[in-house]
């Protein structure tokens with residue numbers, strides 16, 4: 058893991074071409090009263106390739122963010138400052154800069170502070186100390202097209218033209234999707250995008266918006282599964298001043314924010330039943346009722362919704378209203394999982410290599426044949442997002458100019474296990490480090506290695522699996538290794554494949570669980586702290602995947618102290634999927 062260490066700070070441009078590059082480089086405003094922290098952030102932001110713009114107080118930040126002043130693309134804002142606090146800054150800036158990404162930091166974050174910051178309009182919330190990795194990902198996400206503010210910060214955000222060709226792929230399936238995208242863009246028909254997590258639903262929504270005649274208006278994204286339940290209603294529909302305790306200001310909801318543009322409701326299947334009614338009314342009547350308002354407010358949006366659950370199944374089981382389903386599902390677009398469009402894998406892989414080699418300052422020519430075979434035969438349960446993460450990790454790991462199978466240890470392991478232990482890998486194993494095995498009764502045992510099964514070799518050939526204890530040639534995959542259990546302090550003893558002893562290990566834990574999940578969800582039960590993850594039940598049979606998955610999620614919750622983004626990244630699933638699973642397991646602390 059990188060740490061916030063000093064590095065190159067971008068200086069002032071002097072030549073014309075430097076000035077042009079300087080103009081294109083996103084500017085990050087750093088607002089922190091602590092000079093040491095400010096310098097550290099300034100250096101780190103410069104090292105990421107952005108232009109840092111440090112200021113020492115909330116007052117200075119508010120002045121600088123006034124319409125027509127300097128260009129700022131995102132803000133890193135400390136919450137606790139003398140004079141104007143971070144929340145004060147948010148309250149003053151948001152009315153004129155509704156789309157500017159403002160990432161908030163605090164040293165004393167509890168869930169109440171996080172909720173307060175989100176209510177005031179923070180884009181992201183981080184608890185100090187923040188790792189450089191976390192910071193870089195947060196900034197990168199905040200600056201994604203369709204998220205960042207327009208350049209001068211005065212007018213509402215303009216959609217940036219985004220050609221459909223940004224949706225990469227060579228398969229017939231993706232070409233069919235592109236055809237639908239082009240047709241959908243020309244009308245205002247409501248669209249429902251369905252597909253597993255990570256297949257590219259949000260990317261498609263952005264492409265439709267960017268090609269529509271609303272491209273000049275805002276694209277506002279709401280992930281219905283990732284917002285704390287008690288905030289969904291006010292976030293979507295807004296509230297009047299005094300509508301409830303703590304509502305000290307009037308708040309414009311996402312429907313109004315998206316006026317003249319597109320509202321993208323991701324994870325629509327997660328919407329509470331009462332809010333389904335409210336959404337239906339909004340769509341039927343073309344107006345919304347902000348919380349505490351006596352007057353309905355007319356809306357002017359194009360609606361795109363998405364789901365990674367089968368919405369029709371939810372209708373069948375009574376969890377989703379059928380009348381709303383028919384309203385949303387006027388123009389369905391189904392995005393198949395990556396394993397069903399294998400022709401896309403290498404196109405995407407090459408694209409991600411190019412992107413990450415530039416970002417990491419490396420030169421990577423491509424993939425060996427063996428690596429290509431590994432990637433194209435793997436079943437990618439986390440879809441394009443997982444492929445993107447695997448390539449990112451491989452580019453970081455690599456110190457040669459071509460990526461080989463050894464640079465994809467998780468994929469190798471998961472592919473091997475999928476071949477050796479059934480037709481699916483354990484959920485989350487591809488992003489979470491080496492797998493965890495246990496013998497019957499939780500006793501240490503060797504991982505079973507069924508004979509006669511094949512695994513990919515370094516040379517790309519398929520070969521019979523070796524006997525337990527025999528290192529696999531080329532792949533350096535440890536076979537028949539002892540089980541790894543979460544013992545003692547609940548830490549698994551991760552064992553990296555040979556040759557990867559230097560590979561990045563899980564980040565050291567921050568001092569306290571703050572900000573991500575309510576405390577109730579963070580506290581492991583006493584009996585869990587010592588429990589190994591068992592693959593077998595008392596009778597010696599393999600335990601159901603669902604139970605093993607639940608154990609792994611609990612382990613991740615402890616390991617990453619409830620930091621949902623980190624957990625989701627490590628488990629290789631989307632945040633909203635993780636929120637849903639946590640909720641299903643009663644671990645989200647809302648009960």
Ligand SMILES: Nc1ncnc2c1ncn2[C@@H]1O[C@H](COP(=O)(O)OP(=O)(O)OP(=O)(O)O)[C@@H](O)[C@H]1O
Nearest residue numbers: 223224225254255256257258259260365441442631
């Ligand atoms: N066809 C594609 N071409 C290029 N990049 C893609 C493609 N499909 C997906 N991606 C990239 O993969 C990542 C995941 O895509 P996206 O967030 O759109 O998935 P999603 O289906 O909305 O996931 P979730 O259901 O978890 O929200 C993004 O970084 C996206 O840019």
